[in-house]
Every structure is written in structure tokens, then in C-alpha cells.
Amino acid sequence: MTTASAPVLEIRDLSVSFPTETGTVSAVDGVSLDLAAGEIVGMVGESGCGKSVTAMSIAGLLPGSARVTGSVRLDGTQLVGARESALRRVRGREIAYIFQEPMTSLNPVLTVGRQIGEVLQVHERMSRRAARARAVELLTLVGIPSAAQRVDNYPHQLSGGMRQRVMIAMAVACGPKVLVADEPTTALDVTVQAGILQVLRDLRDRLGTSVLIITHDLGVIADIADRVVVMYAGRVVERAPVDDLFAHPRHRYTAGLLSASPQPGRHAGTDRLTEIPGLVPVLASQPDACTFADRCPAADEQCRAAAPPLEDVGGTDHVAACWHPCLTAPTAAQEANR
């Protein structure tokens, strides 16, 4: 899939900040992103880089204290600043969410059938009976065996992987255009992870749903995404088709991320994983500088004096915001080994 057709979801210059007791904290700064029909885009970055805040702001799910500016368009309809009642019609019907913790994200006192059926009752005006019947079909769709019995189970009676499948069934109940999956596999065993990713892929293929998958796990990205967006300290620092990004990371942060994750064959034997020193900074305001400069091996005066723009760095649709992009070497680690 490519971005050639008109994007289903179009995020432009999205910024989010939160007032706190110690002053304003800027969480997201000028993020732009397109999601084409049937496309799976991975969003990757360390904890605190603004991935989840970006995801939540798409359907206006941030707490009321959050200040959101910029534009989020779903099929051309502006969602930033839209009325709550309009957003409610979008949530669960056109934009659906899957969250990280399937145990706590499901209501412990309602049966899974009820929780799936609720979406259908609200958006499709189905009767409770019809919604339950549809819930059984949905559970089958996401690969839950003996769905007719499982539909009356409570979340605690299901395994972690099953619960996440229930979350997915709930999310796709109304055939949404966009599915936002925030760390959908992080709390799960590796074998279960693969199953969940397969379900997401199947749904994309069968229903044509666009998926924005947020994770800090590059393995998940490599497995499922068509394109990747790398975020750092609230900004998009690199965006590329998945193969291109893994083969030729251009931003120094992306290169650091790649060399910090184990990849078969590369780090076997004596090679050690390289860590990126330091932490993602918490920013009161977004400085006119590269926010990665303090942790970057290639940083110089220019990096601290001006924020690098997202620029074409060669390849198809490959952009990075770096004054000194990596040139040839796939990863910093390999660079060091030469």
C-alpha cells in the first residue's frame, strides 16, 4: 500500500501541551502524519516521546486540561476542536482504539459479550439481543475458539491474549476506518504477540481498515508496518517505508534505536548492544534546536542553534529531521565496527 490515494486520516502540525503544577509541559510538537486506506503505520519511540498522547488526541480522548492545536482530519472532517457529541459519533465507529493492558482495559464486572455489544448498541442502534449475536461473530473473526460460550465470560476468565482479541473484536465491531493500537502487544508473551499481529493484519486485509500501531518494540514494527514514524521528545524525527528505515536509518536517533535492539545475526557473538546515553527530556517549551542534540554523538553548534526541518533524505518518501544524517552505514553499531 502507498500513500498515493487520498489519506483517510490526515494529521497536520499537531501540538499538545499540559499545564502542570510546575508549569506547562509540551508533549507533542508539530506532528504531521498521513494514514492511507488499508495502510499500517508504525509509530515508534522511547517512553515519554509523545506517542500515546498523539494517539489519544486523534479522537479527542485527552483530559480536558490538555491544550491541543493543529489539525486532525478524518476523511476531510476536522476533529480538533470538534463538539463532544460529534467526537462521540466518531469514537468506536470510525476511529477505534486498542490499548496496552487488556486486563485493566476491559471492565471486570461486565461480560465480554456485553462490552462488545455496547459499541453496536450505541452506534448501530442494535438491540441487546442482536448485539450479542454479532459479538459472537466478532469473537470468531478475531480467532477466539467456541465464541458462543466465551461471549458470556468475564474478562478474568480469559487469558491475556484472549482479552486482547476481545479488545480487537470490540474495536472492529463497527468496521472503523482507522484503528489506533497503542502498544497492543507489550503486555503479552512473544508467541501470543505474533497471533495478535496476525489478527490485525487479517483485519486490514479483510476490512480495509487503516492501522496506526504505536510501540517501542522495533520487532513489532518490522513485522507488521508498511511505513514507520519515529518520534523523539514530541517531534517526528524520521519517517520512511519500513524496509528503507531498517536498512538505511538516517536520523541519529533512529540509528541509535536500531543498534540498541537485538537483531538476528548482527549481534551474535561478541558484539554488544549499544545504548543511547541519557533520557528523553521533559520539555516546558519546544526549543529552536534539535532536542536529541544532548544525547547525539554527532551534535555540534548548529544542532543546538536551530531545529532541523523534516527533509527528504533520499529514497521514496523518506524524510528525517537531522542536520547530520547518517550517510551510508545502516546502524551506528556497524559504523563503529568497520
Place this chain on the structure above:
Amino acid sequence: MARYLLTRAWQSALTLLLSTIVVFVGVRALPGDPALALAGEDRSPEALEAIRRHYGLDQPLPVQFAQYVERMAQGDFGVSIRTGTPVSSMLTTALPVTVELSVLAILIAAALGVGAGVLAAVRRGRPAEWLANGLALIGLSVPHFWLGLLAILYLSVATGLFPASGFVPILEDPVDNLHHIVLPAVILGTGLAAIIMRQTRSAMLDSLSSDYVRTAKAKGLRPRAVITRHALRNSLIVVVTVVGLQLGGLISGAVVTEQIFGLPGFGKMTIDAVFQRDYPVIQAVVLLTAAAYIVINFFVDLLYSVIDPRIRVTGDPA
């Protein structure tokens, strides 16, 4: 589930037997001789002996206890030493008053407490929360006998809105009955309402910030559905626990409230009996209170399993 019920029923029965023993021994450990109290003017040793024989007080304690349990099993709680009427018939007139008062107080407290608690949590940091918190503080810190006196002064004596005392059985005149009992019930319920409000508020704040409420919002549910179906339903588990624990306090509160409003209930009967060392009545009253407590706790446990499906499996590993 069945096994869980059986276990709980068996535990309840055992507790009831233990309370019977405690009540029986406890009453006899009280200072003062009931024979002396009954004898009145004629305190000759012969007269006292006759009284003791008549009421079985000359028998050894284990024998007295065995007789007591046997009679009780037949619904015979003995005869009041003071009035000579059967305790069971005293209970049939007094119990309905107290039961009605307590049930009404619980209903009022639950309605006010849960309502205000939800409001305080949803409108966090706004005037509605401050108001609810302030009222709860008053409800908790003002003793309700004083609140009762104030209510009588202002709502009964000064304005005549409510009768200051007395009681009309519900079967005789339901409207007049309610008119008499609603004020005492509100007064009795204030403390409980305050406690319920505080627990509801904090439980609601927890659930409103939970992941499943985020999920509910992400599904596009209306705020009311999110609050009632998702947040409140989970918060009720905590609320039910607290109400269950507070019921003991409610029973003793009923004793005081009945005294203030002159309701011919269980509480008034208890106080009279204690002052008169009316053993059979005290025994019956204390035992019944214990039984009520045990039964209520049993139902609270049942209610848990209705609200929280996770508890249903605990007692039933299959």
C-alpha cells in the same frame, strides 16, 4: 457458587451459636439480682427463693442455658420479668418499628450518599464537590442525637411540619406512618450517608481514571453510560463493603434515635430492659441484634457476588 453459599451459611450458624453463649453468660455476669428487683417490698429469703424457683434461676448455669436454647428454638423467648408479657409478643410490636426505621434510613443514606459521591467525583474541583464534602463532614461530625433534637425543635415544635414523637403502624395508616418515621429515618441516615458519600467519591475517582473507563470513552459511549454502567458499577463493590460494616453502628444509632423520637421500637425496649435487669428481654434483644448482624453480613456477601463476578469463582474453584 452453591458450595460458597453453604460455607457461608454454616459459618453464620456457628457465629449465631457463639453469640447465644456470649449473650447468656454476659447477662448473668451483670451485677444486680433480678429476684431482688422483682421482689419489691417483700424481700424475705423465702419470697426470693420462690421467685428464683419460679423463673428457673436456681438451676445451674448449663441447665439454664440448655433450657433457654430449647425454648428459643420453639420461638419462646421467655416472659418479661418486669411486665409478665411474653418477650415474643413484645418483639412483634417493637421489631416492625425498628426494621422500618432502619430500612428507610439505609435507603435514604444510600440514595443521598451514592448520589452526592458520584456528583463529587464527576464534578471534581468544582463547587458541587466542595458542597458534598462539606455536608459529609457535617454529617460525620455532628452527633445525630443532637441533630435529632434540633430537628424536633425546628421542624416539629416550631413549624409543626412533622410530629415530634409517636408512631402509627404502617398497616393502620401508611401515610401517617411515613409522616412519623421519615424525620427519624433521615436523622439516623445522616452519618451513614456521609460515610457512603466519601467512599463512593473516592471509589469513583479511582474508577474514572481507570483503563476500562478510558476504553468506554473510546467506544463513544455517552458520559452517563460511562459513569453509571462502567465507573459506578465497579465502585459499588467498595460501597457495599462499607455499608455492611456500618450496619452495626446503624443498629445502635436506632436505639438512640427511637429514644429521642419516642418510637416504640426495639431500641426503647432495650433501654427499658437494661434499666430493669429484665434478663429474658435483654437476652432476646441482644441475640436478635447479633442475628440481624449475621444475616445482614450474609446478604452483603451475596450482594458482592452479584456485583463482582470475580468473587463468584473464588468459593467455587471449578
